[in-house]
Amino acid sequence: MKIGLQTWGSHGDIRPFVALANGLHAAGHEVTLVVTCVDSDRYAALQASLPYALEVVASPVEPDRAALERWGAALVAERNTSKQMRWVIERLLLPVEAEMYQASERLCANNDLVIGHYILHTVAIAAEKQGRPCVSVALAHGAVPSAFQPPLGVPNWGAFSNRLAWRLARWVLNRDFKRYADRLRAQQGLPPARDVIDTVWASPDLTLLACSPVLCTPRPDWPAHVRICGALDTPDSVAEGSVPEPLQDFLSAGAPPVYLTLGSMMSGSQEAQTLALLAEASRAASVRAIVQAPSGVPSGCANDGQLHFVSAAPHASVFPRCAAVLHHGGAGTSQAALRAGVPSVVLAYTAEQELWGRELQRLGVAGPPIARRSATVAKLAAALRQVTQSEPMRHNAQALGARLAGEDGVASAVGLIEETFAHRLARPVVGA
Known part of the structure; x- marks a missing residue:
């Protein structure tokens, strides 16, 4: 398959995608990885050394260190989870949304399948517009609603309380974050999303949770397309160098x-x-x-x-x-x-x-x-x-x-991707 991956964020948001791109390439797929780093241009130096295509877009998002200092101090002081997340999106995602969406469109035009960071809505929107299957990768299991776990920042008082907490959390998330995706969707001629969790961040094709099964077991009420693959990491250094x-x-x-x-x-x-x-x-x-x-x-x-x-x-x-x-x-x-x-x-x-x-x-x-x-x-x-x-x-x-x-999250993720999509995307043999 020709597979395009796109991620945005800090090193912790990019390294898992580098690992997954390595694994997909090793499995024989043609891979393109697009990264947007919020605070560094370090990934440009990797372009010549990787065996697949790496495109660095709008990095760093915020080159002004003083601005990062001010933003970081405000983040530390803020106790409201929704406000913390809104600041991250408004200061570090939306300023480069147009450039990232253009990259998302290129990925969808040139690949059979695209894989995107859970909250990077540009990938999901471009995939929907162009009719491409899409995989969402979440780096924390707390992002998926369940009666068996509360939303982030909420105490776990049991299934009944968790269900109520998630109903409220969905309302808050849709109020605070769906508008960003809906604005871009409208620009692309698409109707508003039904729900920010289910139809913007998660993918109904396949949503991978990049968490070790030691830390997270599947919740009985998760939808079938949510799968735990394990941590996505590589033993090789990614931009850190060797031990001095x-x-x-x-x-x-x-x-x-x-x-x-x-x-x-x-x-x-x-x-x-x-x-x-x-x-x-x-x-x-x-x-x-x-x-x-x-x-x-x-x-x-x-x-x-x-x-x-x-x-x-x-x-x-x-x-x-x-x-x-x-x-x-x-x-x-x-x-x-x-x-x-x-x-x-x-x-x-x-x-x-x-x-x-x-x-x-x-x-x-x-x-x-x-x-x-x-x-x-x-x-x-x-x-x-x-x-x-x-x-x-x-x-x-x-x-x-x-x-x-004994775990290999990358191999597990590659297997789940192939199991889910290979039969849907298999090309006919020429002359058959």
């Missing part, structure tokens, strides 16, 4: 350190202040620490025997050599820490990240997630001491890491 020699030396020079990374949240969230918080918490907890600082070693800091700053590092190579990982609760980082067999501390900025933090807590490999807006040196230090000194957490993490080691 100074970091190798630090890893070998003493007890296993903790790794502190807030991913793309760091670039828009008062980096200097946050790095100081992480460094002080590490020293207060008396742990060796690797601190991921996108801008390098911050002013007033220096690498020493206890702290080592890196701008980036391949998590798959470094996490297994650590005692624990403090992270923001992104889908990819949460599952990378679990796969590495190490406990977590989750410092969450959004409701979706709190979901991952609660899942890791439920599995016994993390304490309660800490909201970034209420984080203090004392809270983080106590959490770091807990995860590095807890034998049950270490044991649970190692056992779950061994289970995840």
